[in-house]
Amino acid sequence: MIYFDNAATSFPKPVAVIEAVVAALKAPASPGRSGHTPSLEASRTVHRARKAVTKIFGLSDNSRLVFTPNVSWAINAALSGLGLERGDHVLSGALEHNSTARPLARLVKEIGLDWEVVPPRDGAMVASDFAARLRPQTKLVVLNHASNVSGALAPALEIKEVVGEIPLLLDAAQTAGAIPMTDYGSKIDLLAFTGHKGLQGPTGTGGLWVRPGLELRPLAVGGSGSRSESLEHPDFLPDALETGTANTHGLAGLAAGVEWVLATGVEAIRAREEQLTTNFLEKVAGIDGIQLFGPGLGGGQRVSTVSFNLSGWSSSDLAAALEKNYGIMARAGLHCAPLTHQHLGTFPGGSVRFSFGPQNTVSEVIIAADALNELALARRN
Numbered sequence: 001m002i003y004f005d006n007a008a009t010s011f012p013k014p015v016a017v018i019e020a021v022v023a024a025l026k027a028p029a030s031p032g033r034s035g036h037t038p039s040l041e042a043s044r045t046v047h048r049a050r051k052a053v054t055k056i057f058g059l060s061d062n063s064r065l066v067f068t069p070n071v072s073w074a075i076n077a078a079l080s081g082l083g084l085e086r087g088d089h090v091l092s093g094a095l096e097h098n099s100t101a102r103p104l105a106r107l108v109k110e111i112g113l114d115w116e117v118v119p120p121r122d123g124a125m126v127a128s129d130f131a132a133r134l135r136p137q138t139k140l141v142v143l144n145h146a147s148n149v150s151g152a153l154a155p156a157l158e159i160k161e162v163v164g165e166i167p168l169l170l171d172a173a174q175t176a177g178a179i180p181m182t183d184y185g186s187k188i189d190l191l192a193f194t195g196h197k198g199l200q201g202p203t204g205t206g207g208l209w210v211r212p213g214l215e216l217r218p219l220a221v222g223g224s225g226s227r228s229e230s231l232e233h234p235d236f237l238p239d240a241l242e243t244g245t246a247n248t249h250g251l252a253g254l255a256a257g258v259e260w261v262l263a264t265g266v267e268a269i270r271a272r273e274e275q276l277t278t279n280f281l282e283k284v285a286g287i288d289g290i291q292l293f294g295p296g297l298g299g300g301q302r303v304s305t306v307s308f309n310l311s312g313w314s315s316s317d318l319a320a321a322l323e324k325n326y327g328i329m330a331r332a333g334l335h336c337a338p339l340t341h342q343h344l345g346t347f348p349g350g351s352v353r354f355s356f357g358p359q360n361t362v363s364e365v366i367i368a369a370d371a372l373n374e375l376a377l378a379r380r381n
């Protein structure tokens, strides 16, 4: 198998991740609940995950990093917790995933939120376009850091600079662990991430960084293992936003995944993925009938996700042929990002997406490029 679907979930997971999950499953896992030794050990596991993620983003206070089941939950926790009201204006990028677009659309319908989408220029978000749309009623800016369709990287820090005091909610699903982000913790107000992509952890892990001074109303309240005498849910972080028993097994794997990323080096991962992407784009550029979407070669304006279509093929038939004939796993269709496909002009048919990970090789990329060449010829003759 050649696995090019790392934007959906990374594979293979580092061996240390598998071992950490198995080890965690062999012990009782009730962090912050009981006072016995295994419970304290489970708390240490959760703490290890918090510490590791803190390092990736350069966070100043790891108690303000809350774990959630995935980035979708983290984004919902932020959007519903901010107390947005009728008439409040929210700006978002145009390349948002449904994890952001759907909760925003629901707020428009249910509370009369004024949601404005900033259009892309040549497929990319531009900071001054956000600045130009700010109004006194603007309460939040929401941004997908890198498109999970085209790989286009948004200038998040530049956008934060131009929007000033207005909180920025960053969806780092496609960038956490893939690009260096140690200076984001001190600048981004709400940073949402998922654990099972670039951070190399298991599914069911993710989280949200909430900068000091921002308070969110919890999406759910209940057991926290703290202030048990009260019917009021605790108001301090992380307990306020971490309701119910933590996913200790998953977080054991996340800790190991992030530690693997840190030991490998985010810069080294970035360099490898850039090399794979460059090789692929160079190899396929000359294929007759290929249409590539997203930023071109070089310039650091993209992550290692590339989308394309081949004339004569629907995206789903092409992905199926890649798997059947060559063992290449790709994702076809709309990638939960219909807005992005509308901007790319590929709605509703979508595209085929390859997303390279740190464990892919140049020879796999060459096999895939040759496969696309053959499939292009097959439909031409």
Ligand SMILES: Cc1ncc(COP(=O)(O)O)c(C=O)c1O
Pocket: 007, 008, 070, 071, 072, 073, 097, 099, 144, 146, 147, 148, 171, 173, 174, 194, 195, 206, 336
């Ligand atoms: C940009 C982006 N946002 C959000 C998500 C949702 O991730 P999760 O399913 O882990 O919540 C994804 C992943 O598919 C994504 O690529």
